[in-house]
Amino acid sequence: MVPKVVFGQGSFDQLSSILNPQRKDKAPFIFLVDDVFKENKIFVDRINLRFNDKLIFISADEEPKTSQVDQIVKEIKEEFTYKPSGIVGVGGGTILDLTKAVAIMLTNKGSASDYQGWDLVKTKAVYHVGVPTISGTGAEVSRTTVLTGPVRKLGINSDFTPFDQVILDPNLTIGVPKNQWFYTGMDCFIHCVESLNGTFLNAFSQSYGEKAYDLCMEIFLEDENLSEEESRGKLMMASWHGGMSIAYSQVGVAHAMSYGLSYVLGTKHGIGNCIVFDHLEEFYPKDVALFKKMVDKFNITIPKGLCSNLTENQINTMIDIALSLVPLWENALGDNWETIMTRDKLKQLYLKM
């Protein structure tokens, strides 16, 4: 789990005072920042670079890749003699996952793709700090960093993955476009549905999942009197609790299928989950109905027809990727999941999307 967290509007301004005690002589801090902030001079100034610190703007238009992690690590190693004092990620799930992976790969040999799986990382990562600027993925608190590699989309799940420090400043989520706010918020809602309806559930994950679920219901459906400020704070906490819930249980059908979609079509994670979840009445009847109400309430468009023109080859790859995520299916459908979710069944589902 994340050992240190600060929360509060404006808490981002504590960043320098948090980093300073971690500074090692001549070793820079590297800031990986979502490039939506590139032109936002006031925001960039608040990051307060010192000495030989380096800021790298990164586009979150595509899901993070193992090759991208390897490239960033290579550049850092080439530019600096000293191992960085730490890596700070400022952005959404993509940037936060990249940050965690880069921190790991600065102390572990080979390619990030060598570590996709469970508990393959052997050496402690470089000190790393996460600052989410959109809420829902749970990447700020999870023990995984989900990456698309040469042969699979899978997380680096390890005890060394979680951030050493997280700064939760709800004000940083001001200005997120409505669709993106919704898709990413629904990532959290869908996490919780999958965790709470899964066979791996225990009282620990349940308590976190229930709280995140309740907060999502409040924000996206039930509370008409919530101010934007309250809504931002609550969604940031929903994301946190949702991430904690799946850290000790597992996601399910929507995430498995969404990974396939993302691998073949590059569909972003949040919207991918929404596209898939919209068709999962059979597995999560009550919650898919609630989801459709939320979509209506906020006038959100869920893209359709993505898979109608795919080649047989593409569909097969999508199915391979989805079916390879065994723990997700076991959690969702139990030990006999293979008799329920056949290749043919999965194909029929994908073709609806």
Place this chain on the structure above:
Amino acid sequence: MVPKVVFGQGSFDQLSSILNPQRKDKAPFIFLVDDVFKENKIFVDRINLRFNDKLIFISADEEPKTSQVDQIVKEIKEEFTYKPSGIVGVGGGTILDLTKAVAIMLTNKGSASDYQGWDLVKTKAVYHVGVPTISGTGAEVSRTTVLTGPVRKLGINSDFTPFDQVILDPNLTIGVPKNQWFYTGMDCFIHCVESLNGTFLNAFSQSYGEKAYDLCMEIFLEDENLSEEESRGKLMMASWHGGMSIAYSQVGVAHAMSYGLSYVLGTKHGIGNCIVFDHLEEFYPKDVALFKKMVDKFNITIPKGLCSNLTENQINTMIDIALSLVPLWENALGDNWETIMTRDKLKQLYLKM
């Protein structure tokens, strides 16, 4: 925050495999264990002492004292040449608080009483593990260790106080006597009431406090169909979330007054909170009414008449101790708390108890 936690029935048996990687050559693990387990051979065997590990049974009949911490530290230093690999506490809030304090005092000079307050600890504590055997105090997750010292009852609140590892095994709470189960569970309920009604509340603490409150309502009042097994798991999580809630906000009237009671009469924390809370309708009307319903439902006796025979001197000390806890009063009653909670008002309240 606690960086590592395992949860689950039977998870206590993971203790050895968790400790082994932390073992330093010749440096023992010290186990501080509630002496209710002294005759329970099966349980003691599960602790699985190795090499020169040492098990110390400790009575939880009295609240933990700074002098007791100093004594345990002295004995450990006298007996072992090497600083321990770690300290493991197995018990309720008293044992867990002692464990945290001993871990701190093995690396910090002077007496534990020198560190009562906020952020006075300068050196990282010895590795320490908490294993709660009763639920409600939140001591397993909090960044404090509440101790009675020569001049005050106050916590050692610091970044080095929280456990490095916690094992949450609901089965360890089997066999807790009903009254103690209730008093300690109410410690959690009262935490939440104080945190949720406090002026220090933010969305972080609120989300944890609400979840713990909801779980307490389920366990102690609303859910007639909860199995004992479910109830144990849920109360363990209520304690966890309740502790998280106050870690980032503050407690209030009940805790301030209960500290006074405990300092003068040695009243244990859980029962002390119940004795006080029973008379706080004026401050927490809805929740004191719910509390009284819970007391009735489980046929619990709340002691009365404790303060009727106290000397003027004793009452004054009680008031001094309570009023010294400024952050608690600020949280409960706001900046003008001193005009609301006068010495006379406090005396009238104590005399009812």
